[in-house]
Amino acid sequence: MLHQEAIENKNYIMKLNYKNIFSLLFVVLGVVSIQAQEEEKLATQDSVAIQQDVVKDGNAKESGNRNVMLNAESNTGPREVNIGLPPSIGGITILENNLPVVYWFWPEMSTGTWRQSVGLERTGLLKMDGLANTMGDLGFAVNSYTQKGTKEFKGKAKLSGSHFGWFQGDINVSGPISESGWSYSAGAFVNFDPSTYDLGFNNYADQTQIYRIGLTKHFKENKGDITFAYKYSNSYSLTNYAVFEYGPNGEARELDDFTIGRDSYLPRDGRLKFLDMVSGDNYWADMDGQSATSEAHNFDIFGNYLMDNGWNFKYSTRLHIAEASLMYSAPISIFNAGAGSNFTFADTGEAYTGQVGTQLAMNSPRIPTTTLMGRFSVEKQLGNHDLTFGMLEQYYTVDDYHSNRSFFFQSVEPQPRRLIGTNTDVDGFYNYNVGGEYNNGFENKLSIYGSDSWKVSDRLKLDYGLHLRYHKMKGDHYTTPRAAGLVLDEANKQQFDHDWFHVAGKFNATYNVLNNFGILGSFLYTEENGLLGDYSGAPYPNLTKSKSPLGGLGVFWNTDYIQLVSQATYLNKNNYLQRLNLVNPNDDTESVTNTIYYDIQTIGWTTDFVLKPFKGFNLHYLITLQDPVYKKFNFTAFDNEYDYNDNSVQQISKVLMEIDPSYTYKDWRFWASFRYFSKQYANLTNALYFAERWETFGGINYKYNEHISLGATVVNFLNQRGAKGTINGAELITEPDPYYGRLLTGSYIRPFTVQASVTINF
Template structure:
């Protein structure tokens, strides 16, 4: 379900999971590539540091789906609903992505001093989580005055302003930083009720105290964020070989499939009262206040004490509309346009509306660590505490029908009320309470010999859930006033994570690598939202990799095979009955995923100014133990291919710099991607393309231009809503379906300054 809500494009690559060292090199092999395109391609005046803990060559900010979020880095598993994990000052920007999405409080901006991609082993060691993470650090006060800014626009009217100033306050080490980020993005389609699809404002201010004798510093920073975002889907005609055809009256990525007035009628699941909610900022807005205190202090005994604490207070309101199916209505069907009463015949879209009223969220977190070089060992010991409270989260539900056209109109049908809505709160959600995670961890980078290096870590976590939920079935028209029975949650889980990476140089430039990674997790408070007791068995994710590397002044190459398995996954599907497309059912499924992959990644620098990064991945992710019952029938999808994950991924990133000019491009290839659970429907292979040029006017001013999707591909991607149970594709050739898509051809222009 939520995969449909916030689909962040599942873009591809299986990264190297180890730091690879040559006899005369201590740089990370697989990460010494082009630098993060989001920070250098467009700005040219911003630097990103490279360390053995971060991958900076992955263009993680180049998202083909939208302008608001980082890309989701593919590891052979389905893309997470909340997208890639985002850290700021070594702490997650949100404790849990739902209902407060990370992009509601964090954006790539000049308010960040640096941004990189944290590797899987580092995330497992320090957070106990599986995957990659964007690792960012706030801009702190500076001893010298600095002013940097950026203005961005696009061919569709995108307006984004970003500015940050920092400098000294006094001569005794006190400094300041202040910044503002404002985003007004109409995207590439026009809503019927608002100009902007995304409006986000982030303001920052803080002070930094530098300790004497370069012992370290401490910063106190405040951040306020205010954001709303409206999602969109495409209507297209599905055809043979996974190809989709654009309709004459609906352009993929250019037209809105969001109901014209942006209004949805709901029934409050707590009070039983009906109300109207808006898709724009009034009922779809998140605001947050964030206070960070962080820094480091070099102790007299040589240990570096690093600390980061955060108090995060948010208020979330969330509105979503998800297309489920499309069917045809004739004159006997009895549909009329809600705003005019006019009889309607033609294609009818079934929509699921979801609304979360004002919900308070509190997150208190802190990380404290000690690091020191001890002979051939670089050791770190740390403690991580995360407290989270959400007060009476609800997701109210209703269904409605709409016309199939740009800016569709709401319909009144024979099964709806007078406003065109029905099935209030069928599948509605509720939970309330706290989560607490207390972790201790340790890592060691050990140079065993000139040819042999070991890096390993261990993360131990205690996860406590304390709250309330309800086992009362969410039938049509349900509210907790009748009967309103709640149950208590008291769960405590012990979880282990960690990694072991080894590199061995057979010769000066050639060697082998071996990697092991393991993480554990259990259910979250959110897992209790529905009317059932969730399976709280441990979720285990073992990963193993074996490969070779070759490292010279002209080429840096790594090639490795990887095995990954994750059990006890949970997903909720809004299924549509293939025998009756007006019937929908919410089903929860537990399943395993297994994937085997082989990745080759290299960077070549054949002559001055030219850099080419190339990556290719072959992988075979499949479902295991995947079975459920829906509409009175048993389904078994064991060994079916995982949705939305291509088996072949390729990335080609050339760049060339000469004098004050820099030219760059990024080509991403995705092989066939399955679009429904039965694997009967799929999308044909596609390319996602980016390109740009930047010109350094002088040392302070830079001009940039970027083109997204310069091949102007108009196909769909992701999954096809309402088609999960389709077993025979042929009846759907020529049928209208809905799904997600990549952005159409878009030009973006920016001017940056740095003084």
Template sequence: MKQYIDKNFKRRRLSLLFAGLSLCASSSLFAQEEENQNLKVQDSVALQQELKGDNEVDGKKNGSDRNVMLNASSNSGPRDVNIGLPGSVGGITILENDLPVVYLFWPELPNKTWRQSVSLQRTGLLKMDELASTMGDLGFAVNSYTQTGTEKFQVKGKLTGSHFGWFQGDLNVSGPISDNGWSYTAGAFVNFDPSTYDLGYNNYADQTKIFRAGITKRFKDGKGEFNISYKYADSYTTTNYAVIEYGPDGEANEIDDFRIGRDSYIIRDGRVRFKNIDGGDDYWASMDGTENTNTSHNIDIFGNYLMDNGWNFKYSTRLHLAKASLLNIIPLSILNANAEDGYTIASTGEAYTGSVGTQLGMNSPEIPTTSIMGRFSIHKKIENHDVSLGVLEQYYDIDNYISNRSLFYQTIENQPQRLISPGTDEYGFYGYNGGAEFHTGIENKLAVYASDDWQVSDRFKLNYGIFFRHHHIDGEYSLQQRGVDFTIQDAEKTPINKNWFNIAGKINASYNLTKKFGVLANFQYTEENGRLERYSAALDPNTTTSKSPLGAAGIFYNGDWVSLVSQVTYLTKNNYLKRFNLVNPQDNTQQEQTTTYYDIETLGWTTDVVLTPFKGFSFHGLVTLQDPKYKDFTFNAFGNTYDFSDKTVLEISKVLIELDPSYTYKDWKVWASFRYFSEQYANINNALTFAPRWENFGGVNYKFNDHLNFGLTLVNFLNQVGAKGTINGAELIEDPEPYYGRLLTSSYIRPFTAQLSVGFNF
């Protein structure tokens, strides 16, 4: 299921830690954690956002949104913030109008219904403690607010493109309907992104369309407003991988027939054959068709009303209807074929010898989901207290989630060709529905929460909150083993009926020892149990409460031209679930699936500084030292017992550095962002690594006048070439030497890309 998803969502691992969380996250492609969909948003925001912010949730300020959308892996979503825990496929939690844009990242990924857009009134980074105290979840979040109707006619838009042929158009129009407070808004977002490689079967790797319309009613005397907003989204995306020659010291070298980031490792016709476990029919799925497209309808009703007693009542409700189709092709391993092995090219029948890639195909066709959500809260400033009380309701229905599976072979080249061998059927496929998935049912989360910002004195500030949640799931799954003849109609089904009570909370304190210098301390706690998607496989999952205490302490200094925060953080989380699709290190033609549970413990130290030594110049710097470890991590596979306890978490750099200089002169701004990652582990055994690397961005912005501006952004302008993430199929490798000179597959950062944008506002 989720463990095989698109790495662009699974591991967009960039720099920074925030609020003292100098802790990186990671996750193997075949060892997908199913718990925290909200562990990652990358942001070069300084730790000072603990003391000052520019975004809100429930009327409260939270963190800055600096560089949130600078993503070295793709154009489709925010950066990832790493907090020392394995990341989930969903990446960052994304909120709109204080509610999640999707209830659960699987099978509907957030970027299939949400993109950064001029049809959003504002966007920012939600701090971890705010997410804990208002959602009961662990991690960071992007919080955004829909553009509402305006009292005056307004047109704003943005056109963006790249030298690879990317085009993105974004437009919003708003204005008054009548003189009694009614107004309207309408927007359109279209994205046609070929990425940096030619697919062969389609012109675009990301084709997304989002349309919005809304009506606003503003009450007299500033009492509040009422909004109703409709959104339609249609999106498909494709994920690419790189073939590399692995070398000593984590080298990832290009091979003659494959350029990293410029060539496609996706089968050239984009078609995969499956047997549907919902009915047993054989069918072909296409990467550029409906089998890989998500559509959704979204209705939001939101607003606020200032009551006579001074309390501000805020409300946000949502009906979200979606049909999610996913088609993913995941590399497993690379083997060598000789003439006697009998491989032939499927399209021509020509004999083939050489390197052969083993691929896993997964398809979830048109899975219907329904979400109904509501947040209702009241807020009031009472002397030196800023009090909030709220209720959060989330209902979710998924109707017969399935994931069909098949395996096939392909050539190693740009736009590979499918192969037929004695072990496949006439089309080149085998292993139909080994590990196929199924579940169906509903989830309901009802929570109440309260928080208070207390200015105890001129020097001492205390922020605390508590969150209580009842979580109910009701559905069906099957313990029957999955194979070629498995169908959900014939399978014996097991009912699911679970109820859990969870608690979360926060307490943050800061104390000024002098006017500019002080100390701070933070503690937060979250817990959760299982969700329906944990029941997808043919096993009874462990739903023991997963607890996540987080503590931090540090110092801060706010001077005339320097602001600094230095903080140490400790974090643990237990009962992570991993589902592996493992490759036997002794025989790479053998695959095996297994499930295990484990814990994480992580300690980090972050120092974050912002310098403004002279007019127009700003410099943000961040240094992070971290060492997250696996705990109680054991499982059996291929007749052996493996223990990965005390191994460093995958894809973790123990040293992270971020440098962000910028200079503004009149209507011009020149900026850059450099992110350093020290050596990263590329398999869970810590035997394979990727060498240290820099990711870099730069640009120039020019404001022509109040209505027109231009921007040039350069991605990877130092033209770094290399792989990152994990090495597919290499989880159990213990000795790296036999792999020197071998061909492997992995993710990568984008090659040099020049992007030009034009923004307008009238």
């Protein structure tokens, strides 16, 4: 006990010191907040067709001048890019050195081993056709490159913070070792982020450390280089939710005693109890320790070599070894417990009446995963053709992945207290491992791909490619129903063994009708059958081939003052998998986990332009109109049949806008970013929705000299309140009126946040 109190006191003192440091930093800099200039330069539209760079340069593979790194929810990673499909739990795909930083985001999240850092040489956005052609996957990706050793000494450092006590330190140095061409690179990244709320049981909602070291050999005559790099990461992270009162017109009303974004809805002591579904042992897991921490070792070899015949050979290989832990306390529903309900506080035994929150607890304890990847390609310009041929190998294995589950009740207040009820055990938990997950095995993907950017004439350009993939998946799973008290029985273990062949590709065409005006067409296609995670539940998964065609047709117009693209698009994806935690609309205390397969169809129209009316001023504007709907969406739950065919997709706005003005004068840059989201449906029936909202960012950057850059950033400067995402436990609600005035839970955007950073080059 004394040891624990000493640790808590030490953490508290450290937190105070960080706040004092940044209070002093604000005074010294004379600004209210700072954000590194390079982060604001990274961006993307919420669009299914990013074509600006293709129109300007047929060979462009990555897009800049977008704000994908501005995340309204947290500092941990890039924003999700809306393509008319439900947002991924794992967020946007992140690549480093042309390879995924994690093979699959569950149980190891990408942000556990990757952060935007000065230890990265550069970062950009890989467009959808580039990801489809090289990886065979659908969506956008952030692509980054590790800082290699340099021929001359080079140092970069960055300090960041916020008025909530966030501290981030980031440094990288590189330079020569010998005259024979060897050089080094080394860096460290540390993040201590309390977010915007007080957990109570821990000072920080995110604690991440990433350390890098590398050796580079530069070949003579500028033939290329080879880099041997090692990265160690250790990341602790939690997710918070908000309580609010739901009202007419999609309003999320803030409660008098619960401030959205400022209060924690995680259990006060941070302790959750589970039944290990593999060993059969009961155990307690603490949300402030290893139960929510992932650790990884990363070994990369990458570089290029310019061969005598003119072909440029590029290569990137990786061995990634990790132990991943996930820890969540997710709200399911809220109900009122009156007199005689027999609820008592778990910590004191006192009787409790009032609002009760039903919670789902999840823990995947130290799951070992190993990934071996390699990407090899040759590139050459031959006349009017820019050719690329490549091979991609990805091997991934997971050792007894399992997600232990339990349910519990808690009071509805900031830092809620656990409750004991009539259907719980003596510690307040029940329904152990209902909906629990397990899988074990390996996946291997071997691909070959090729692409050609062909300048047919001064007016016509074609960009096309093909990706062929062999996917092998083998392992075992349990068909045991995920009933209460589940401990897996070897007698119910079954093997699976699959082999699939997938095709992906792209085709883009631009035709200049006039010198600066033309038409464009695009098409990309991807396929997939399944992943190990599909076997996590008891039912045998539906492994029908999922096909995702995406097509677009539009026009472009480029002058010295405006670059404009307007394009109509169509996207379809079949056999979409989702596991839903459903609550009985007639009984809030009854819930079930369903595995559901369905299709999604999206049609849209996007107009995007960059306007430069006078020197120094730049305005980026985007508007997307889209209509994503469910297809073949039906299932059975609570002895009822449900059919949501043609309902609008949850969490997806039908109107999206992005307005990004900026003005540069000498060494100063003033910028803002406004994102508009029309109403988003918050449940499957479309009866409940959240009202439209704005996400806002603004800042000032100042380049003091060639060594020091300062800036100022405010997140959510309009200080908008409200919730977003889905309403937990309300998936099957058909009438909104009974929900008006009820307490609900959901995710949210960050409250008004002032951030600061200084970047130093030495």
